[in-house]
Amino acid sequence: MNDKSALKQLIESDEFSNRLNLDRKTYGLVFDRRTLNAIYEVIKKYDIDYINFPISSGKESLIFNIVLRNGETRALKIYKMSTLKFSNTMEYIKGDYRFDKERINRSNVVYVWAQKEYTNLKGLREAGIHAPKPYGFYRNILLMSYLGTARGPAPQIKDLTEGFQKLYDELKRAMWLMYHKAGIVHADLSEYNILYYRKNPYIIDVGQSVSIKHPMAEDFLERDIKNIVSFFTKKDVTCNVKDLYSYIKGGINA
Ligand SMILES: Nc1ncnc2c1ncn2[C@@H]1O[C@H](COP(=O)(O)OP(=O)(O)OP(=O)(O)O)[C@@H](O)[C@H]1O
Ligand SMILES: [Mg+2]
Structure with missing residues (x-):
């Protein structure tokens, strides 16, 4: 056999x-x-x-x-x-x-x-x-x-209908931690690669994420920030690229 x-x-x-x-x-x-x-x-x-x-x-x-x-x-x-x-x-x-x-x-x-x-x-x-x-x-x-x-995967945040201000605040914090604690830049961050699960935003799809020491890390970070700001602006959250950038680069939360 x-x-x-x-x-x-x-x-x-x-x-x-x-x-x-x-x-x-x-x-x-x-x-x-x-x-x-x-x-x-x-x-x-x-x-x-x-x-x-x-x-x-x-x-x-x-x-x-x-x-x-x-x-x-x-x-x-x-x-x-x-x-x-x-x-x-x-x-x-x-x-x-x-x-x-x-x-x-x-x-x-x-x-x-x-x-x-x-x-x-x-x-x-x-x-x-x-x-x-x-x-x-x-x-x-x-x-x-x-x-x-059992019914299916958690939704991408692009499919949510409310709660965007809270979500943005949580994501800001996650992006800060990602940069300062994990030492990586996502490099494909958008409303598609964040799932809403158990009332929290979950970051997914990090195959392309790079070390903050990567020569392109700054460019990737700026692109991520632009994507996030453009999504949340459409959802009526007050935010802009410059502020989010200084928040993420800043050491205030250390
Ligand atoms: N751990 C997980 N649990 C539940 N669903 C998941 C998980 N990982 C990914 N997914 C679902 O699968 C989709 C695609 O996953 P992911 O973004 O990691 O792959 P991808 O290579 O970018 O795929 P695509 O080319 O479709 O963007 C996600 O948007 C999400 O809906
Ligand atoms: Mg994806």
Whole structure:
């Protein structure tokens, strides 16, 4: 008898053979062979029982709600191998002293990305910022806590209808902590990458976040601030780029 899981059998079946060149591209929900192998390893390593439901399918990643054998739920983020643009990605790795010593090439850059998101999430939580708890990563896959209920994931703040002043004040504080305590700049902060969970804003999607020592950190910070101010201005919160910038750079809250 062999004890291989259905997934392993699927990977090894003809449907995923090189003949069809399925390894090279990932369209929609079809995974390339390396990703299928990585999913198989992650299922074993983290004792995953089953994939419950898809949460999001974006250009660069797929996110699923999964259930462990012990009944707990998690979010599983799978970075797509083929759509992560090498040159764009390198901009966020080169110059970040934490990662620029890795030997990076087109085929493993996506692995560094998962590791980077794991490290950044850990940093955020250690700094006291609400963010998913990272449980581990393997190749291009990241396992983190699931923000949401059995009915579905927590909403992005862009979909809220009220409470913006309080939210802005909390985010200001989170951005200050991110800069001074975690020592990173988000670099893709917007109303899409902040979830509203248990009455708090949670920062997500930190694969691209860089150390504040990165040569582009200031530019990324300014872009983040502009995005946040432009969103909250539309929601009638009184704020401006200059004030938020001095608040985040200032030491008053130390
Ligand atoms: N830990 C989580 N728990 C619940 N939902 C999550 C979690 N992480 C991400 N999501 C949901 O999945 C969406 C996409 O996640 P994320 O922003 O990390 O990936 P992405 O690569 O930026 O995807 P996209 O290309 O769609 O922006 C989020 O906007 C959110 O709705
Ligand atoms: Mg996102």
